[in-house]
Structure formats: C-alpha cells, structure tokens
Amino acid sequence: MKTSELFHLLKQHEQKPLLFEYAPNLLVGANYHITEVKHLKIDSVDCGAGTDTWNETIIQLWESPEEIGKTEYMQVFKALAILERVGQMKAYDMDAEVKFEYSNANFHTAQLFVTGFTIKNGNLLMKLDVNPTDCKAKETCGVAEPAMESANECAPGGGCC
Template sequence: MQTKELLALLQEHQNKSLLFEYKPGQTVGANYHITEVKNVTIDSVDCGAGVDFWKETIIQLWESPSEIEKTTYMSAYKALGILQKVNKIKPMEMDTEVKFEYSNASFHTAQLFVNDFQLNNDALVIKLGVKKTDCKAKETCGVPELETSAANSCAPGSGCC
C-alpha cells in the first residue's frame, strides 16, 4: 500500500477505531502510539552488483506500558491528524510504500507490509505481514528462479555474494 492510499483510507473511515493485525489473530494493543514516521531512502547494491534506489514511509507503533489496561483504540481520525501534522513538518513521499515498524514482548521488531485491510463494525483493521528476503540477482548468480532454498542460493563459489 502506498502512503497516499493509507491516508485516503484513514480519511474515508475517520469515525472508526484503527487496529493493526501484526500476525493472524494478533492485534497491536489498544495502548499503542504512533511514535515515529520515517521518510526512508534506500540506495543499495545487491549480491550481483546491481544497484537499486527507492523510498519508503515507515510508521512506528509502540505499546505504552503505562497504558496496558487501555481498551479503547486510537481512531482513524486521530491517526490521520498525526500523519497530517508530520507531513506539514517533514513532507512524506505519497507514492512510496508504507510499512509499519512494531514489536512486543512475544514478537520481534519487524518492518511489516500492509497486506490488506478489513472493515469490522466500528473498526478499520490494517492487516500487516512480512515478506521473506530474496536474492534479487538470481540470473546473475545462477540461482534458478524456483529455487528458494538458502542452501542453494548465493552459495560460496557460485559467483554470487
């Protein structure tokens, strides 16, 4: 999902509670805060010496330990207001992919992609997920496209990595 699509979704459903499902059946606690919005530029070189460049928007979610008993979720209206304020201070790139950075005591810190969203009664649920890492230079490295085994990809002596 692009940043502009997230903002439009929040705008359209301002009256709903905003929930984040970080893995199936597991949601970020109602005590979450948006603690940081990052405008990130990636300037990379892959293992096949290919260069790449892109931008992302990363929104950090944090559960406040002092509000652990909280049961009312942030509204889409409030989240939209936060993001609009950030955009006035440090303009976000609207055509970039948006990710959410999150962790808790039983879930490692991760940058999660927006896989989908769902409308439930009075809630907008943003469904997050991970994407596995991959070799971007399969052809250069001689890794068959269907091969996903770490043992066979970018192995020593393969000309990759």
C-alpha cells in the same frame, strides 16, 4: 500499500477505531501510540552488482506500558491528524511504500508490510505481515527459480502425490 493509498483509506474511515493485526489473529494492543514516522531513501546494491533506489515511509507503533489493559483503540481521525502534522514538518513521498514498525515482548521488532485491510465490527483493521528476504539477482547469480508444477504433473499417476 503506497503512502497515498494509506492517507486515502484513513480519510474514508475517519470515525472508526484503527486496529493493526501484526500476525494472524494477533492485534497491536489498544495502548499503542504512533511514536515515529521515518522517511527513508534506500540506495542499494544487490549481490549481482545491480543498483536500485526507492523511498519508504515507516510508521512506528509502540505499546505504552502505562496503559496496559486499555480497551479503546485510537480513532482513525487522531492517527490521521498525527500523520498530517508530520507531513507539514517533513513532506511525504506519496508514492513510497508504507510499512509499520512494531514489536512487543513476544514479537521481534519488524517492519511490516500492509497486506490488506478490512472493516470488522465497525473498526478499520489493517492487516500487516513480514516480507521474507530474497535474492534480487537470481539470474545473474545463477540461483534457480522454484519450478512451477503444471496441472498435468499432479494428475493421478503423475508422480507428485
């Protein structure tokens, strides 16, 4: 999700509570705070000597130990106000990919991609997930792409079952 898409989504649902699903059926606690917004410029070289640059927006979520047991989630309008205030201090690249950084006692610190969202029980639920590492220079480095199975290979008697 691009930063601009996140802002557009939040503006459409300002009166809803904002929830984050960091793994299937696991929610960031209602005691979360937005504690940091990072504007990153990535300047990389891959294993095939290819170069690339891009920007990312990283929004950090933190669960306050002083508010364990809290049941009311932050309203979208409050999150939007925080993010807009940050934007007045440091401009966003609205085309940058947005990620949410999060951890808890049972989940390692990770930068999670937005994989979708849903309206559930009157809440705006942001679905987050990790994106596995990958080799960007497969062709240059001689890394074979996984073979795609054709429909014929899995036909009865095709040997794939």
